[in-house]
Amino acid sequence: MRNAQRYSFIPIDVALGEASFRPYLPLTLIYQQSSAIASGLLDTGARVNVLPYPVGVELGYVWEQQTTALSLTGNLAQYEARVAVLQAVVGQFEPIQLVFAWTQATNVPLILGQVNFFMEFDVCFYRSHLQFEISPKSVASE
């Protein structure tokens, strides 16, 4: 991939050995004057991006002011969720707008899913090498 940046998989629990490695992407989230450094799980099976409640609060979001409610699925179905649109900076790439389902769940990872992270970035996984490459979507695919 052109202009790709390469990252390593991160071990979550050393006791689990190689099975514990996950593709976490470091990124900076920006909302108005606030920013937060986060680590997002690249989840190609996730339909949407998910923002954990504490990260949203750190960015200055107020739950009552985010009025568009969402219904999530799976384990997240038991928690209320609302839409949050923010800026994200990945590596040296230009900032992009990401839309998140801001959930009231606190112990969920920050998930980067199809809407709209994988609509903005091309990602190539090299799981056997515990690495992945990422680059902004090419103009031709727009």
Added chain:
Amino acid sequence: MVSAELISTLRELSRADKFYIMQVLISELAQQETDLIKPDQSYPVWSPYDAVEAADTMLKVLQAAKTQDHA
């Protein structure tokens, strides 16, 4: 830690024995991977893999935000 003595011993093995050792180790690793999932325990899967309506709503809000930015 793997000792230098062990590595030295392994290097002295015949080709067939090296393959045998390799098979034993791979088999053990595969078994350990299976053992990671314990019975009678729950493993949360946070992935919202089928949140179709949420995805549709989010795309509309995103589009509205982009339109507002360009206005």
